[in-house]
Amino acid sequence: MIDDLEELYRTRRAELCRAAAAIAGDRALGEDAVQDAFAKAVRKRRSYRGRGSLEAWVWRIVVNTARDARRKRRPLLGLRDRLEAASSNGRAVSLPLELLTERQREVLFLRYYADLDYATIAEALGISSGTVGATLSTARRVLRQALAPEVKS
Amino acid sequence: MTESRIDELLDEQVRAFEPRSDGWEDVLARAHRTSRRYAALAVVALALLLVPSAVALRGQIADLFQATPAPPPVSTSFESINRFADAAIQTGFARRFSHVEVSKAHGVIEIQTADGPQDLWAAPNDQGGLCWFIDFANDPAQNGVQPGFGNCETSTTPPPSNITVNGPGWIVTHPSLSTFDGRVYVDAETVQLALADGSTANLPVVEGFFLGSLDKGAKVTEVTAYDKTGAKVAQLALP
Numbered sequence: 510m511i512d513d514l515e516e517l518y519r520t521r522r523a524e525l526c527r528a529a530a531a532i533a534g535d536r537a538l539g540e541d542a543v544q545d546a547f548a549k550a551v552r553k554r555r556s557y558r559g560r561g562s563l564e565a566w567v568w569r570i571v572v573n574t575a576r577d578a579r580r581k582r583r584p585l586l587g588l589r590d591r592l593e594a595a596s597s598n599g600r601a602v603s604l605p606l607e608l609l610t611e612r613q614r615e616v617l618f619l620r621y622y623a624d625l626d627y628a629t630i631a632e633a634l635g636i637s638s639g640t641v642g643a644t645l646s647t648a649r650r651v652l653r654q655a656l657a658p659e660v661k662s
Numbered sequence: 663m664t665e666s667r668i669d670e671l672l673d674e675q676v677r678a679f680e681p682r683s684d685g686w687e688d689v690l691a692r693a694h695r696t697s698r699r700y701a702a703l704a705v706v707a708l709a710l711l712l713v714p715s716a717v718a719l720r721g722q723i724a725d726l727f728q729a730t731p732a733p734p735p736v737s738t739s740f741e742s743i744n745r746f747a748d749a750a751i752q753t754g755f756a757r758r759f760s761h762v763e764v765s766k767a768h769g770v771i772e773i774q775t776a777d778g779p780q781d782l783w784a785a786p787n788d789q790g791g792l793c794w795f796i797d798f799a800n801d802p803a804q805n806g807v808q809p810g811f812g813n814c815e816t817s818t819t820p821p822p823s824n825i826t827v828n829g830p831g832w833i834v835t836h837p838s839l840s841t842f843d844g845r846v847y848v849d850a851e852t853v854q855l856a857l858a859d860g861s862t863a864n865l866p867v868v869e870g871f872f873l874g875s876l877d878k879g880a881k882v883t884e885v886t887a888y889d890k891t892g893a894k895v896a897q898l899a900l901p
Binding site for chain 1: 664667675678682685688689692729768
């Protein structure tokens with residue numbers, strides 16, 4: 510099973526880190542969360558009971574670890590703040606993610622940054638595939654409405 | 663247009679990660695480091711148990727399974743809390759009852775007992791508090807449900823002592839062990855249990871929870887919480 514975990518790590522690390530960084534709200538914390546999550550998966554591999562895919566099981570650990578990292582972090586500049594600070598044209602626009610619920614954000618991140626299918630997202634977050642579809646649709650609608658003035662201008 | 667703008671902004675929000683050649687070695691090193699740390703704790707715990715004045719506590723070794731997702735039988739046990747809550751509301755037994763966010767159920771503390779590992783799982787509830795579930799990991803699931811016991815907070819207001827406890831209590835399937843668990847509502851690293859026989863025992867606090875397995879009949883008289891500097895931060899005397 511360690512071989513399977515290593516294979517998953519080597520093939521999916523970039524997507525895992527990207528989604529974890531989004532959830533943790535910090536690039537370094539996200540990368541660290543992935544390393545920690547795989548270390549936990551290696552240590553707790555016997556608790557994987559073969560129900561559902563190994564990838565979804567690992568994603569669930571990554572999501573939980575990234576959530577914990579976000580809660581524990583000190584109030585550093587978040588990704589959004591950095592984006593705005595880095596903007597040189599004085600017209601920084603970033604996604605109004607604060608308008609979304611935690612679940613909507615996580616579904617969006619797993620879908621967009623990791624390109625996970627609905628079934629894997631459902632397994633990773635412990636919700637149904639139908640809920641994934643509905644949540645994703647709602648999240649994008651909220652963002653669309655919020656961005657509408659910016660797009661028109 | 664807006665859809666593509668959302669995608670653009672998502673791309674800007676978190677840039678793609680570059681490959682890292684030493685990543686897997688780092689994962690294995692972290693896994694190994696954690697194992698060694700707990701092996702060292704096991705030695706310390708064993709040494710404490712050999713001290714005559716030490717305690718009726720059996721081999722307490724906290725195991726870092728924090729954030730491990732709850733397996734399906736444990737999730738099903740959490741779901742049963744929600745079914746109970748629905749039934750209580752529908753029958754007029756209660757107007758409000760905590761509902762667990764089952765998808766966020768995760769491992770908090772694992773200790774070793776004479777009957778094998780004992781786990782405490784937790785998940786947030788819809789009233790701003792937490793629900794938790796305690797089981798013996800080696801107990802087989804029954805009809806897909808993990809046997810065990812648990813509780814839910816119905817308020818986010820901490821008690822004046824900032825400590826709540828459950829137990830000691832025992833269950834039919836593990837009659838020789840007595841579980842003692844609780845919550846600390848201030849930043850604490852450990853709790854010290856004072857037992858009626860004059861002995862004491864220290865337990866780690868993880869995510870505000872502590873979990874101990876006592877000999878049946880052991881009586882706890884006081885729980886004191888300490889922060890990472892060793893300063894006392896809360897205390898609860900038990901009748």
